Amino acid sequence: MKIWIYIFFSIFFILLAYASWKSYRRNRSAEEFMLAGKSIGPILGFLTFSAALFSAFTFMGMPDFFRNHGIGAWTFLAFSDGIMVFFILWFGYRLRKKAKEHNFQGVAGLMVSSYGTRWAGVAMFASAFVFLIPYVAIQIRGISIFLEAAFPGMLPSWVWALIMVVMMLVYAEIGGLKAIVYSDAIQGLILLMVIWLIGGTCIAAFGNVPDLFQAVEEVNAELLSTPGPKGLFSWQFLLGSMIAVVMIPVTQPQLTTRLVVVKNLASMKKMAYAVGIFAILVIVPTIFIGMYGAVKYPGVPTSEFLSQALLFDQAAPVAALAIVGLFAACLSTTNAQIFALGNELRSLLRGEEKRAMRITRISLFFFAAVVMVFSTLMSNELALLARVSFTGTAMMAPIVLMAVIKKSKPDKGVIIISFLAFVTYILSLAGVVPDHVGALRLDLALYLFLVISVLLLTGLKKIK
């Protein structure tokens, strides 16, 4: 297998070097470096959006989710993505209009100029920082689990994490967002190819799809329906997840920015349905891998299941490609998110451009260091951790939505109520606030609170 790993890694690194060479310009402006000159075409646009959305979490978290909690995982992610891509058409159009009016530099900066107060931007940046850091750490954690299994005893997991982070920083520093977009495209294609190869092997192990599900039925029939054997996929959990997923393009700056940097509206529209097709294509094989795991490796720890199903049960070239694919997925997703955090910070900074860029570049190192520390502390529940991240940032959605919907300045009260919901959610994660309000899950209760409060605020303003 080692020879295959060397071959695929060499190809991957050559492609990366080519991408960064193509993206490098000696005297580029901050906009070229941070926003790729806002000139991304539809194909690169959908690949970069998909790669930022589907990452190591999809590759490793989703099969494990299917294995442990059953077929409701499709509704959890793929069904929610189907709704999200339609929402992109509506939201992306309005966002781009607003972005043009306010000379978009980042979501936080856009909020500052829309609301006329720095607090709007600071609140957005704080939510992105608090919840993106764990999300990025999930990716690093994911690949560390895998590399430790692939090369037992070779390096401790924190060294793998360090290698990843250093590579990511060097790559981002050379090429900027344009290089990240190219690496996203490479990663997206590798991910799609390798996940189907592995999914196909998992089906072949049972003969065909009906036989695979029949085997699952014999082992644990509860996996074939909701809420699943552990009762996770209740309608409340699934509905809350859908709202969080649909809000990803609104509140996760790495994705919001990608809707703006696509060169025109027609490209953005093409990107929306292409992401939907990509979502279906990439999630389908994770069902097969998960169901395979449910029969072959029920009850074993996540790391053991993943290393067996994705690595040791595969032919040598496929296993090697899986390692490279995961490495690429992790690299591009973490790159996209750390870079987005840097861009958000830059959009909040005032004064000379050179100074702002210097602070931004230093901040990338700082964010990467924080991520590295977090990655050594994360648990193995990749999909659940991702959901927490999506839900946390979704609490800030009213700030962005009101800014893009309203032609005039939105009511500043929206910032206060969103931040209140955001803090309440964090307190619930810390166990200070209960996670249910009566029979209702706290996330759903908070969404309800946000909708009612925004409606009341808007109504009151009209009466005035």
Add this chain to the structure above:
Amino acid sequence: MRKNKKYWTLCAVLVIVLMVLGYTPLMIPNGVYKPMILGIPYTLWTSFLITVILVTLTYIGSKVHPGSDEEEEES
């Protein structure tokens, strides 16, 4: 343009209806996995089908969305 707006609204209404359906017992009945189609459990094949319809509606929506590049240039 007006015709486009009508189709766009129709797409949006259909998406909302499908979204609501997705979280009713019709789509996620507790503990039920039959009838199966090609051996695929009930909730999986129904939600897969609706996901495909949602993406198709996004494709149609992208064609009939009333916003245009010219409008973007003006703003």
